[in-house]
Amino acid sequence: MSDSPTDALQRQLQALTDQFAERLRNELPSLARHADELAEARDMTRLTPLMQALREQLHKLAGSAGTFGFPQLGEQARQLERQADLWLEALEPGQHSLSSFIGAVHRFAREGLVHTGDDQPLAPFNAQAAGRRVLLLDPDADAAARTRQTLENFGYQVSLCEAIDQLPTCIERNRPDALIASLLDGVDELARIARLQDARPEPLPLMVVAADADFATQLTAVRAGAQGFFTRPLDITQLESRLERSLNRQQGEQYRVMIIDDDTDLVARYSLVLRSAQMQVEQLDDVTRLFETMQAFNPEVVLLDINMPGCSGPELAQMIRLHDDWLRVPIIYLSAETDVGRQMDALLKAGDDFITKPISDRALVSAVYSHAQRARTLSLALARDSLTGLLKHAGIKEQLALEVQRAHRSGRPASVVMLDIDHFKKVNDSHGHAAGDNVIRSLANLLRQRLRRIDSLGRYGGEEFMAVLPDCPASEAKKVFDQIRRHFADLVFSAGEQSFHVTLSAGICETDGTRPAGELLERADKALYAAKHGGRDQVRVAS
The missing domain is CATH 1.20.120 (Four Helix Bundle (Hemerythrin (Met), subunit A))
Known part of the structure; x- marks a missing residue:
């Protein structure tokens, strides 16, 4: 046939x-x-x-x-x-x-x-997982082994260096993305690290662990390029949080800059310079499209000319400040205005900085970069959970509502996942809250590494997490989270001399084009409840 x-x-x-x-x-x-x-x-x-x-x-x-x-x-x-x-x-x-x-x-x-x-x-x-090779300088072999295991649970590739004399060789051999230096003699050892950093084309992000936090040691640490400073006993979760922020600052998403200026030649040049510095740029020549452009592009910095036909820069800045969502966006005036009084008047009307034209390319990049970096740090601090770096409860629920609306419009599937760490109270009771924090942080990092950039992750509360997966049916979400579940169960956690394993349970619900976000969340939560009461360490899909 x-x-x-x-x-x-x-x-x-x-x-x-x-x-x-x-x-x-x-x-x-x-x-x-x-x-x-x-x-x-x-x-x-x-x-x-x-x-x-x-x-x-x-x-x-x-x-x-x-x-x-x-x-x-x-x-x-x-x-x-x-x-x-x-x-x-x-x-x-x-x-x-x-x-x-x-x-x-x-x-x-x-x-x-x-x-x-x-x-x-x-x-x-997930591009965030790139650049996670860490070199750990620590002469204490036992402490180094404990730190290494915890950082590897957090998703880093860790190489060890036992002595500062071996540091140049270790750096050359391992090509790390960051250096953690646990020091015995703070000032002298940091001075040697500073000389190594000065000889590099680009210094490594440096985390320093020292016995003392005196002024001289911290000053030498800053001169060596330190982006984090910690004393013993080391809070490894705090160190990793600062390490991740440092790496993300170098490898994170591009800063978004919007330019509003009626001089098209200047705008073209500014755009080229900023794009060459790896920033996203949106040019606005029709000021009547201000609100829709702000909404669509969501800039982290606005560059604004003062004198434009039909509407001045300070007037536009005040219109931006009428909206709570844009209160944190820095507004930098770019103008040939040299009168200090007029500059101050513009700044008082909703501006954050004033740059006088002409401006060198390097100065433009530096000014925009510093403002964008500060704005993003503030936004993340306000919107993100301090322990995990994931969205807070309200933020992840908002992402779910947005994705449900998008899925309804497009007809494409999306899944919401509720996760919970099994027997987490026992972890805290048996091993202490520091160990519990390590478990929570490890799961957060594992989720970030295994999911896509378009997925949203949040700490829903305590040991409970929530994920929103666009364009992903429940069957596919189950495969992904079963892999995450198995990997998480294999991690070895330590507390003092004790080692232990932890598992998770998850419930999944897929959009069907009709149910509101609240109902989807409730059904995912019921599937999680079924997984917990069905023996834990499993993933259930809502029926």
Whole structure:
């Protein structure tokens, strides 16, 4: 009996998919080899053409993978292509961003090979997981082992260095993204680290653990480039939180800048300079579109000319400040106005800074970057849970409501997941609240690493978490969270001399285009309740 046309088509499509999978088995190792060539290159005349060639490979892969049934692999390639573009467009490409990119390409090639030819989808790529190699300098072997285990639970790759004399060799061999230095003789050892940092093209983010917190030690730490300072006994959760903020500051999403100026030539130049510094730029030449543009782009800094036809800069700034959602957005006036009185008058009318034209490219980037960094830090501090860095209760519920509306409009599925750490009270009672905090932080980091950038994560309360997964049916969400559940159960936690394991339970509910956010949340919570009362350490989907 001959195949139906549909069966024949499916067979041909499958043959093409198999052929593409075979191509991937050759192409992915090739990407890794080209990344190695990048790592070995020493000057821009060699680096630039290598990066351009690698970018072209990624571009082709991003365009073809989805067609052949590898959509997530294609999206990962597209993200790496964007990283390559940002590096190529930067005025002063950084060695740190290059090292992070090379590591991301290696992970992409390795994980892609694991999943090639497998029915399971490739684990979603999260760029936040890039750049998590940490070098730990600690002469106390036992303390170093405990710190290493905890940081590895948090998702870091940790290498150890036993003595400061070995530090240059350890840095060269391990190419870390950050350095944690636990010191015995604070000032002298920090002075040596400072000399090492000065000799690097770009200093490593440095966390210092010292016996004393006196003025001289902290001053020397700052001169060595320290971004965090801690004393013994070490609060590892606090250290990791500061470490993550430092790495995210270098590798996080681009700052968003909106420019409002009627001089189109100047706007074009400002835009080019800021984009070259890896910022997103939105230009607004029609001020009547102010509100819709602010809403859609959600800028972190607004650059605003003072004198414009029809509406002045201070008037626009005051209109922005009428809206609570934009109160934290810094407004920088860019103007040729040199009269100090008029400058002060503009600042009093809702401005945050005043830059007089002309301004050098470097000064423009520095001013915008510093304001954007401060604005993002403040926003994250207000919107994020201090222990986990995830959205707070109200924030994750708001994300659920937004995603439900989007899913209803698009007709695409979305899933809400409620998670709970099993027997968490026993963890606190048996091992102490510091150990409990480590468990919570470890799960938060695991979720961040295993989910996509488009997914939303929040600490719903205590040991309970919530995730919102756009464009993801419940069946797919269950596969992902079963993997997370198994990985979490394998983590080894320590408290003093004791080691222990922890499990989690989860409940999932999928949107159906009719139920409101509150009902979906309630059904996911009931599925979680069923998982808890069905024996724990399991994932249930709402019926």
